[in-house]
Amino acid sequence: MQLLLKLLISLLIITIASEIGKKFPTLSGLIATMPLTTLIVMFWIYYENNGNCTLLTKYITGVIFGIIPSMIFFIVFYISLTKGFTFYLSLLLSFFTWLTFSFIHQFFLK
Numbered sequence: 001m002q003l004l005l006k007l008l009i010s011l012l013i014i015t016i017a018s019e020i021g022k023k024f025p026t027l028s029g030l031i032a033t034m035p036l037t038t039l040i041v042m043f044w045i046y047y048e049n050n051g052n053c054t055l056l057t058k059y060i061t062g063v064i065f066g067i068i069p070s071m072i073f074f075i076v077f078y079i080s081l082t083k084g085f086t087f088y089l090s091l092l093l094s095f096f097t098w099l100t101f102s103f104i105h106q107f108f109l110k
Helices: 002-021 025-033 036-048 053-082 087-109
Strands: none
Touching: 002 025, 002 036, 036 053, 053 087
């Protein structure tokens, strides 16, 4: 039942953000990046692990340093699109850049 609730909440957030994005793309971007999903995950980690704050601090550490690869993803995607690359090529370049920095992220957080 908890898994279904998690899926429904996630689906609702994604749907709202994408629908708003049709008329207000920058607002949609703000909604998509707000810590709402992070707060939901924090709640579930806390709830499902009997208030284990050690897990929460490790999660938050991953979030804090995970912002860097995510920002780089969006910077590469933005630059690629402004340079005239196709959507799919921009997405591919951004993903591989994110993946590279994510490996670095995991290396330093071990």
